[in-house]
Amino acid sequence: MLLVQIYVDDIIFGATNVSLCEEFSKCMHSEFEMSMMGELNFFLGLQIKQLKEGTFINQVKYIRDLLKRFNMEEAKTMKTPMSSSIKLDKDKKDFNLVLKNLT
DSSP states (O other): OEEEEEETTEEEEEESSHHHHHHHHHHHHHHSOOOEEEEOOEETTEEEEEETTEEEEEOHHHHHHHHHHTTOTTOOOOOOOOOSSOOOOOOSSOOOOEEEEEO
16 A cells, blocks of 8 residues: 655655555656655654554644743643543554655
């Protein structure tokens, strides 16, 4: 499976098979002038961390920048309310998706 996301001049793509990523990258380079940025770490203000256990997304950097911008780095923290009765599990269908970034 190959997934492609295009946003203005950024393209991110991922595949369950590394050879699909390489083939897509070669195809894009043959048609357009672009550079491979490597493994996806940031996209549209989101931080992406890819581990064996799964892909994790957060906005820590964005929040820290906002706090700094409004001089609130020392503000008192609050917990985010979340239902304690909901149990989050891994996806039943386990597959590896390798995400890459082109610009």
